[in-house]
Amino acid sequence: MENHLGANxxxxxxxxGYTQEELAGMLGVTPQAVSRWESEAGLPDVSMIVPIAQxxxxxxxxxxxxxxxxxxxxxxxxVFAGIREFDLDVADPAxxxxxxxxxxxxEVGKNPxxxxxxxxxxxxVAGLSYYIDMQGLLADDKKRADSILDDGIxxxxxxxxxxxxxxxxxxAHYALAWIYIHRKDFDNAREHVNVLPALEGHTIREEIxxxxxxxxxxxxxxxxxVAEFNRRLFDVLAQQIQTMTTYYCYxxxxxxxxxxxxxxxxxxxxxxxxxxxxxxxxxPWLLKKFNFSxxxxxxxxxxxxxxxxxxxxxxxxxxxxxxxxxxEYKSVEKEFRERIYIL
Numbered sequence: 001m002e003n004h005l006g007a008n009x010x011x012x013x014x015x016x017g018y019t020q021e022e023l024a025g026m027l028g029v030t031p032q033a034v035s036r037w038e039s040e041a042g043l044p045d046v047s048m049i050v051p052i053a054q055x056x057x058x059x060x061x062x063x064x065x066x067x068x069x070x071x072x073x074x075x076x077x078x079v080f081a082g083i084r085e086f087d088l089d090v091a092d093p094a095x096x097x098x099x100x101x102x103x104x105x106x107e108v109g110k111n112p113x114x115x116x117x118x119x120x121x122x123x124x125v126a127g128l129s130y131y132i133d134m135q136g137l138l139a140d141d142k143k144r145a146d147s148i149l150d151d152g153i154x155x156x157x158x159x160x161x162x163x164x165x166x167x168x169x170x171x172a173h174y175a176l177a178w179i180y181i182h183r184k185d186f187d188n189a190r191e192h193v194n195v196l197p198a199l200e201g202h203t204i205r206e207e208i209x210x211x212x213x214x215x216x217x218x219x220x221x222x223x224x225x226v227a228e229f230n231r232r233l234f235d236v237l238a239q240q241i242q243t244m245t246t247y248y249c250y251x252x253x254x255x256x257x258x259x260x261x262x263x264x265x266x267x268x269x270x271x272x273x274x275x276x277x278x279x280x281x282x283x284p285w286l287l288k289k290f291n292f293s294x295x296x297x298x299x300x301x302x303x304x305x306x307x308x309x310x311x312x313x314x315x316x317x318x319x320x321x322x323x324x325x326x327x328e329y330k331s332v333e334k335e336f337r338e339r340i341y342i343l
């Protein structure tokens with residue numbers, strides 16, 4: 001078990017947006033004391049650990065930097081394997097989503113500080129909120145639906161408050177935004193949306209990091225940084241393509257949907273031509289989502305031959321490229337042939 005108390009105080013202080021002087025004032029110590037703690041020239045008295053953690057809005061374990069035991073990793077993998085079993089059942093996606101949330105709720109109860117499991121639960125509750133809102137799941141048991149969504153929100157806030165992983169915190173904000181969207185609580189949705197990183201300022205950490213690597217270590221080293229940046233950019237584009245095609249294919253005219261799909265197809269093809277720039281897990285997901293939306297657009301306007309062609313071409317491509325395991329392929333094939341929409 002390792003801890004890096006000084007570095008953690010500095011990290012969580014900055015996450016809260018406090019200066020050393022502000023933190024010192026809240027704790028009733030001098031700014032010099034906080035500076036000594038953070039540089040690890042001196043450590044706070046043991047009696048200060050709880051007040052520091054409370055002021056920074058974290059647990060004492062998080063403050064002390066105790067790492068999860070390797071046993072937690074095994075638990076996480078076991079839980080995630082259980083989720084994959086639920087995901088292969090596409091016969092009734094809404095009920096499958098509900099069973100997954102119930103399964104994860106039980107696992108969260110057993111592992112309340114395993115933020116990988118807690119976050120996965122929050123994300124799946126966000127997915128369930130779609131079925132509750134858009135497909136009337138649990139319409140006859142609103143109290144149960146509200147209880148699940150409330151619990152997802154509470155657990156999401158726990159991730160935001162107590163986890164020290166920025167990526168997990170952002171994912172929790174993203175999931176909570178969706179829960180509030182499907183609850184028609186748009187003010188709370190925007191509160192979570194507005195704290196997420198934005199493209200607006202053009203000050204992307206990964207982009208400038210390439211320059212840091214180049215000037216520090218030279219061109220050969222920067223190649224790995226470029227590849228990593230593009231894989232992350234692909235993940236963002238994949239989500240945007242999925243969102244755009246869903247909205248256009250289910251709500252726009254056929255001409256609008258086809259035109260957008262043709263453009264998106266070009267983007268996907270450009271990225272897939274450079275496999276090192278493509279996330280190997282996101283790529284199969286994107287192809288499935290994109291082709292299902294395109295197929296559905298044709299189906300919506302009675303173009304059954306075109307819809308069938310999209311379906312068969314994609315399934316053939318999935319087989320040829322080996323995008324899925326045999327078991328996964330069977331689920332995907334059922335999803336396409338029976339037009340079962342999976343969130």
